[in-house]
Amino acid sequence: MGEKIILVDKSDKEISLEDKLEAHKTGKLHRACSVVIYNKQGEMLLQQRAKTKYHSGGKWTNACCTHPRPGESVDATAHRRLYEEMGFDCSLQEVFSFVYEADVGQGMIEHEFDHIFTGKYDGRIRPNPDEVENYAWWNIKDLQIDMANNPGNYTPWFKIIFKRVLEHTNK
Secondary structure, eight states: OOOEEEEEOTTOOEEEEEEHHHHHHHTOOEEEEEEEEEOTTSOEEEEEEOTTSSSSTTOEEESEEEOOOTTOOHHHHHHHHHHHHHSOOOOEEEEEEEEEEEEEETTEEEEEEEEEEEEEOOSOOOOOTTTEEEEEEEOHHHHHHHHHHOGGGBOHHHHHHHHHHHHHHOO
């Protein structure tokens, strides 16, 4: 049996549990969290997803995204997954949440009630090679230009999240 994720309604009220892969195939709304990290220069940390990921492999995205486990808070999830994927943890603040839907290819849809966390970090990064192909710090203006010129290099959800994060954080 696969990993279970939490199905929710549009107000983030838990409905039931569902197999992660099945929820992505059917596009059912589920709880998620996304972490955006800045350094002291105001650059944003991006990871290139491992090419072996079951969807969106090799694409660039925010520091990490994931789904809470049953009984796990979104705050605990954000910290756990940041450490599991990027090899560090830092202070995080939830800045907003919203619902989005994005076709991620291979017959899968991300339909998430996404809790967005931001943090600042300037230390050592130790990415997990099972999760992360590469990482880079990006100047926001350069990132905006590259995303406009090369949209296929980025995950569908990051293109949505990026605009909203900038609106909420005035970076």
